[in-house]
Amino acid sequence: MIVTIDGVAASGKSSVSGGVARALGVPFISSGLLYRAATLLGLEARLDLHSAPALLAHLHTHPLRLEPLAQGNRVWQEGRELTDELHSSRVDRGVSVVAVLPEVRAWVDAQLRALPSPFVAEGRDMGTNVFPHAGAKFYLTASPHIRAQRRAHERPEDVPAIEAALIHRDELDRVQSAPAADAVVIDTGPLTLNGVIQTILAQLPERLRSGQVPSA
């Protein structure tokens, strides 16, 4: 069984997915980390981030691996761990350019679909494109100001600068970020992190909540 949690930037997707996955006793998958890792490698190699052929050639010679641990996801490029470098402001700025490339999206999708279920998958298009047959789908939103206030704890910039960057990225990510028609949309603005997790758990089918998570 697969549960998808999509949503806009800094809406709480990865924190919420981690909490839901822990409650269910399954791993969670942060798909955005693969887009971030592709961006980091492109920046380091000084590639044109608009060039899918250049990025894909680099990704094939420097393969990435997503490790979906229960306590958080890690990304490896052979023996080097990239995880701590994936949330810098320069990767934030470049990642939407890379994520819009269809060839890069197909590369990420193939990696995600190869992972063994059950799991919780979070990102933008988990419920629409990658796992359209998921057993339960959620979509998280919150106002840009609230998201910027939350992210200000994790970035050096001030709230207005983060808010402006989030609004810009919302616009760039808009095409691949539409909620699935059958997703439950949750405004996380008025809720605590645990409040969002409990809202999702309460809406899961009983067989999932009781820990009987089937493998397909």
Ligand SMILES: Nc1ncnc2c1ncn2[C@@H]1O[C@H](COP(=O)(O)OP(=O)(O)O)[C@@H](O)[C@H]1O
């Ligand atoms: N409902 C919430 N209330 C308060 N803070 C939250 C809530 N959800 C997430 N956060 C915090 O907001 C920040 C961004 O959350 P994160 O899970 O990284 O979002 P995303 O994966 O959507 O980018 C984190 O610091 C997280 O702890």
Ligand SMILES: Nc1ccn([C@H]2C[C@H](O)[C@@H](COP(=O)(O)OP(=O)(O)O)O2)c(=O)n1
């Ligand atoms: N399934 C996904 C996941 C992320 N993306 C894109 C959209 C975002 O700009 C980047 C980074 O995603 P990530 O979820 O890590 O970013 P935020 O934490 O929401 O800021 O990748 C995507 O297009 N499709």
